[in-house]
Amino acid sequence: MRAHGRITPSVTGRHSRTSPVTAARSVVGRLGPRPDGTVPFSIEFNPPRDAAGEDRLWRAAREFECMHPAFASVTYGAGGSTRDRTVRLTGRLAQETTLLTVAHLTAVDHSIAELRSIVGAYADAGIHNLLVLRGDPPGDPLGEWHRHPEGVEYAEELVRLVRGLGNFHVGVASFPRGHHRSPDLDYDTRHLIAKLRAGAEYSITQMFFEADDYLRLRDRVAAADPVEGAKPIIPELMPITSLRTVQRAEELSGRPLPAALRERLERAAGNDPEGNRAAVRAVGIEIATELGQRLIAEGAPCLHFITLNFAKATGEVLANLGYTVRPAAVGA
Ligand SMILES: Cc1cc2nc3c(=O)[nH]c(=O)nc-3n(C[C@H](O)[C@H](O)[C@H](O)COP(=O)(O)OP(=O)(O)OC[C@H]3O[C@@H](n4cnc5c(N)ncnc54)[C@H](O)[C@@H]3O)c2cc1C
Secondary structure (H helix, E strand, O other): OOOOOOOOOHHHHHHHHOOOOOOHHHHHHOOOOOOOOOOOEEEEEOOOOHHHHHHHHHHHHHHHHOOOOEEEEEOOOOOOHHHHHHHHHHHHHHHHHOOOOOEEOOOOOHHHHHHOOOHHHHHHHOOOEEEEEEEOOOOOOOOOOOOOOOOOOHHHHHHHHHHHOOEEEEEEEEEOOOOOOOOHHHHHHHHHHHHHHHHEEEEEEOOOHHHHHHHHHHHHHHHHOOHHHOOEEEEEEOOOOOOOHHHHHHHHHOOOOOOHHHHHHHHOOOOOOOHHHHHEEEEEHHHHHHHHHHHHHOOOOEEEEEEEOOHHHHHHHHHHHOOOOOOHHHHH
16 A cells, blocks of 8 residues: 555556456446347445445345446445445455456545555555545535545546556546536536546446436537547446335435336335335336336446345346346345
């Protein structure tokens, strides 16, 4: 790990000594059609809070390995000890599985020296793909943002920092309906393009419920800058598996669930949501399948699934979309 200067992947990592950074080890290098012609898919994990959660994550990781996702990303949260655990866990996924691991990195409460050091820790673990984000104020995502006195203000600066540290493949966040701090969509598009021009190779969207929102984002970026607009915009999906996950989905998308989708789930729940859990879940899987079908038909380069560290729901959606899925993945 180093505090300054470029981190040379060829000398920092166990993996990097044996496997040079090639296109096949980058997210964009994994976005061509799969051998069976299907569109690539990818998965997102969250750092678990306890040993049981860690077991669950590893079980999911092993199931997903058999389905050959293009990559697996691991989110980055607030708080010192959580962060140390995240860096360790993400490193282990890179070293102990065949998954191309993408580490999320946020600027929250970090000085530039700390950010350099975390990037160095990732490089040491053989991770050269980073999803670079500003992050939200801890505790209240909508609260006032305070830059660390020796940190960065926007994700764009963090993209430049990471790119300046070595041969890293960088992705950024994009927002189909605009980021909640953007006063309008033109502003939002301009700053997304600035992140791409700073060296990001692709973006992953905030999760959304309606395919048209994704298509409009893609059109906006392409119209504003055809060069940057040609970079992949990877849509993020989350299968809803219960009325409780609706709330999580709304938090992650920053929007209420569209009324028509809510009605479908509520109809399945009837007046006995507990007793009708399986029916609610089936509708949630159906909704994610329909979204996936439309995104594939519209040429999305990859489908990125928020998994909440479970393989089953994502496996079911993939099976519905025609992917070959091991029976254990959908029956576990
Ligand atoms: C796919 C995905 C994964 C995520 N993973 C995580 C995670 O692991 N951990 C986590 O804490 N959060 C995560 N987030 C949430 C993310 O950190 C927040 O949405 C955050 O508020 C925005 O981050 P950003 O990188 O888009 O910020 P920025 O790109 O910095 O944008 C923030 C706001 O500032 C504006 N802006 C940008 N640059 C400028 C500029 N130069 N001048 C003026 N305005 C500007 C933008 O338009 C936007 O309104 C994720 C989001 C997505 C979509």
